[in-house]
Structure formats: C-alpha cells, structure tokens
Amino acid sequence: MRVAMIGTGYVGLVSGACFADFGHVVTCVDKDASKIERLKQGEIPIFEPGLDQLVATNVREERLFFTTEAADAIKDADAVFIAVGTPSRRGDGHADLSYVYAAAEEIADLMDGFTVVVTKSTVPVGTGDEIEEIIKKRRPDAQFAVVSNPEFLREGAAINDFKRPDRVVVGTDDERARHVMSELYRPLNLNETPLVFTGRRTSELIKYAANAFLALKITFINEIADICEKVGADVNQVARGIGLDNRIGSKFLHAGPGYGGSCFPKDTLALVRTAADYGAPIRLVETTVEVNNARKKAMAEKIAAAMGGDLQGKTVGLLGLTFKPNTDDMRDSPSLDIVPALQAKGATVQAFDPEGMHEAEKMLSGVVFKDGPYEAITGADAMVIVTEWDQFRALDLDRVRLLLRSPTLVDLRNVYRPDDMRARGFNYTSIGRV
Numbered sequence: 001m002r003v004a005m006i007g008t009g010y011v012g013l014v015s016g017a018c019f020a021d022f023g024h025v026v027t028c029v030d031k032d033a034s035k036i037e038r039l040k041q042g043e044i045p046i047f048e049p050g051l052d053q054l055v056a057t058n059v060r061e062e063r064l065f066f067t068t069e070a071a072d073a074i075k076d077a078d079a080v081f082i083a084v085g086t087p088s089r090r091g092d093g094h095a096d097l098s099y100v101y102a103a104a105e106e107i108a109d110l111m112d113g114f115t116v117v118v119t120k121s122t123v124p125v126g127t128g129d130e131i132e133e134i135i136k137k138r139r140p141d142a143q144f145a146v147v148s149n150p151e152f153l154r155e156g157a158a159i160n161d162f163k164r165p166d167r168v169v170v171g172t173d174d175e176r177a178r179h180v181m182s183e184l185y186r187p188l189n190l191n192e193t194p195l196v197f198t199g200r201r202t203s204e205l206i207k208y209a210a211n212a213f214l215a216l217k218i219t220f221i222n223e224i225a226d227i228c229e230k231v232g233a234d235v236n237q238v239a240r241g242i243g244l245d246n247r248i249g250s251k252f253l254h255a256g257p258g259y260g261g262s263c264f265p266k267d268t269l270a271l272v273r274t275a276a277d278y279g280a281p282i283r284l285v286e287t288t289v290e291v292n293n294a295r296k297k298a299m300a301e302k303i304a305a306a307m308g309g310d311l312q313g314k315t316v317g318l319l320g321l322t323f324k325p326n327t328d329d330m331r332d333s334p335s336l337d338i339v340p341a342l343q344a345k346g347a348t349v350q351a352f353d354p355e356g357m358h359e360a361e362k363m364l365s366g367v368v369f370k371d372g373p374y375e376a377i378t379g380a381d382a383m384v385i386v387t388e389w390d391q392f393r394a395l396d397l398d399r400v401r402l403l404l405r406s407p408t409l410v411d412l413r414n415v416y417r418p419d420d421m422r423a424r425g426f427n428y429t430s431i432g433r434v
C-alpha cells in the first residue's frame with residue numbers, strides 16, 4: 001500500500017516509520033522545511049528510543065521518504081493520513097482544528113482516484129464530517145472516504161505501542177475504506193491485535209474518552225496521595241493494593257506532581273468543551289482538569305515548605321524537566337509550573353534533564369542548565385526530582401549529601417524510600433508517604 005502522512009511530528013514520524021516497517025511505501029510530508037531537511041540527512045528531530053534505527057532502515061530499504069511537497073505523495077496514495085497538531089485554541093480550550101482543515105483542503109486539491117483520508121490527529125466528534133464536507137465542496141468529483149483512526153501511542157514507548165497496540169480503532173462505514181485499513185494493519189494480525197471497527201463519531205470519541213479516563217485515574221491517585229499524607233498512609237501501597245484488583249488495574253496509579261504532556265491537558269479540556277457544547281457536561285473531567293492544574297501549581301509550595309518556607313536567596317537543584325522520562329517533549333510539563341513559581345519565591349534553579357534541555361531552554365527563563373545530575377545539585381539547598389529518568393533512580397546518595405548545602409530531598413516521583421532516606425540523614429519529602 002502507498003501511504004502519505006501529512007504532518008511529520010511525533011505521531012506522523014513514528015506512524016510513518018512503523019507503517020514503512022510493515023512493508024508499505026510511506027511518504028512523510030511536513031511544512032517545516034528544516035525538519036524535513038534534517039530527516040533527509042538522517043537526523044531525528046525528536047528523542048524517541050529506537051526511532052533513529054527504524055527510520056534509517058526503512059529509508060535505506062526505500063520504503064520511507066520525506067518531503068515538503070505534498071503533491072506526489074497524495075496523488076499516488078491509497079491512504080492519506082492527517083497527523084498534524086490539534087493544540088488547545090487560545091482562550092476557550094477547544095481543539096484548534098485549523099491545521100487539520102488546511103490539510104484536508106490540500107488533500108482535496110491533490111488526490112487522484114479512490115483515496116482513504118484518515119484522521120490520526122486527535123479531533124473532536126464531528127471533525128470527520130467536517131473534513132468530508134470540505135473535500136466534497138472543493139472536489140465534487142472526488143472518490144474518497146474519511147476515516148477516523150486515533151492514535152494511542154505513548155511517547156517514550158511509541159514504537160512498541162504502535163507495533164504492539166492493545167487495539168486499533170477504525171471509525172468508518174465505508175466498505176472500501178475498511179478493506180484499505182485492514183490491509184494497512186494486516187501485519188498486526190500476527191499478534192492477534194483487535195481491530196475495532198466503529199462508526200466515525202464513536203471512534204473520535206473513543207480517543208477522548210480513553211485519555212480523559214487515564215487523566216482521571218492519575219488525578220484520583222494524586223488525591224488519594226494527599227489523604228495519605230494527612231492520615232499517615234502510604235500511597236504506593238494503596239496503589240498496589242487497589243491495582244491488583246483486575247477491575248481497577250495497576251497502570252496509571254503512580255502518584256506525582258500532576259499529569260502533563262502533549263495530550264492529556266489539551267484533550268481533557270477539549271472533551272469538556274465538546275460535552276458542554278452538546279449540553280452533556282462531563283463534570284468528572286471538568287473537576288479532573290481543575291484539580292490537576294491546582295496540583296501542578298501546589299508543587300512549588302510543597303518544595304518551599306520542605307526547604308523551610310523562605311526561598312529568598314536559596315538554590316534548588318532540579319532533576320528532570322520533561323513531562324515524563326524517555327522523551328524530550330516539554331509540552332505542559334509540570335516543570336513549567338514549578339520552575340517559575342520557585343523563581344518567583346526568590347530561588348535560583350539549577351537543572352538537568354538528559355534529553356529535554358534544548359526544548360526547556362526555549363520555554364523557561366533564568367534557569368542555570370547543568371551537564372549532569374550531580375552538577376545540578378552542587379551547592380543547592382535542596383534536590384528536587386521532577387521526572388523519574390532512570391539515571392536518577394540510583395544516584396550515589398553519599399555524593400548527593402556531600403554536594404548539597406543542606407540534605408533536603410523532594411522526590412515528586414517517589415523514586416526513593418522514606419525510611420531509607422531518613423536513615424541516610426536526608427530531610428526527605430515525597431508524594432503520599434510520610
């Protein structure tokens with residue numbers, strides 16, 4: 001099959017490379033000329049484990065191509081995927097669909113023969129109908145079907161998630177489109193991956209419902225963590241105790257500083273807006289959004305309290321800036337709330353992140369970026385773990401104590417154990433454990 005991927009960001013690049021690895025011929029298109037140029041030079045613009053090799057292999061095998069020119073890619077394609085961004089619209093939190101609609105217009109003008117137009121971007125219910133209208137209006141003669149195929153991959157584990165997904169959701173009522181989608185995902189038959197065919201609107205909603213549910217689950221355990229701190233219980237043990245119940249499941253029960261990233265914040269907000277527009281307000285998710293926003297802001301207070309309250313003239317050594325490990329993505333990361341709030345209280349922030357510092361430099365000001373974890377905490381009044389990168393899990397704690405001006409450790413990811421840390425002489429604060 002021939003595939004055109006419109007948008008070569010996180011999702012477009014990973015999906016494109018994986019489809020190529022399945023044996024399809026994929027052309028990844030992006031408007032960003034410098035991104036395409038880098039990809040052509042063999043450089044990967046994002047950090048995602050294993051992606052460099054996957055791209056290199058498929059480029060070498062001539063199944064994966066990169067271009068800024070959509071024309072040929074779309075003309076020859078059996079399926080054209082829309083994988084452009086759908087950020088929060090400024091002001092109201094609705095998904096900004098301008099990139100999606102611009103891509104739809106472009107596809108309409110360029111497609112040739114029966115073409116399946118697939119929305120991989122996360123889009124609100126009804127967007128597929130809108131795309132269909134746009135194409136029909138510009139090309140009344142066109143033979144096409146618009147399909148919803150939301151993506152569930154996680155950054156940091158994106159290739160595995162794409163190649164071994166729990167399920168693939170395909171929203172279409174069109175038989176020809178169904179056939180094309182089945183062919184595209186046929187290699188997954190080997191692992192017996194369920195291909196869930198639904199109506200298009202249902203498929204669009206599945207994506208938002210999934211993200212909202214996961215965001216809610218995280219927020220739930222975060223609030224349980226707050227209770228734990230008050231009553232002297234241990235949130236990790238509570239999470240294990242409830243997570244072993246199959247009806248609940250153990251995933252997404254890690255208490256922390258609040259969810260961030262490129263999806264949950266914007267998708268929960270967009271679902272809230274859609275629900276309100278349709279007169280079916282989704283109060284649980286509204287509350288989730290509020291609680292999570294407040295939580296991210298409250299983390300600076302927690303750090304200040306652990307440091308004695310007054311941060312004037314103090315230095316914080318901060319480990320981890322990205323919203324989770326194994327990605328360089330800084331979008332809506334808790335660090336974007338925590339760092340400015342610490343600075344506003346008069347602290348100097350020294351920070352290290354294994355992959356996120358080049359992105360962080362664009363989004364944070366006044367931070368002293370360091371070359372490693374030990375450099376970041378040297379002379380600091382406290383060490384704060386914001387992101388649980390593997391390399392922060394087994395630090396030389398004797399060295400940490402010597403380098404810190406005072407042995408205060410705030411562990412927002414529960415990487416270390418309170419009793420152990422206390423025995424080592426640290427003033428240790430974590431989440432939901434006393």
Ligand code: NAD
Nearest residue numbers: 007008009010011030031032083084085086099121122151
């Ligand atoms: P991104 O910002 O990393 O990439 C989007 C790319 O699209 C950019 O490179 C941009 O230059 C390009 N683009 C925009 N308009 C274009 C056009 N008309 N033609 C060609 N290129 C164009 O975004 P992303 O993180 O890959 O997310 C894309 C979509 O996938 C979003 O809707 C997101 O919600 C969804 N999604 C993301 C993830 C994730 O983990 N990042 C997971 C699942 C779903």
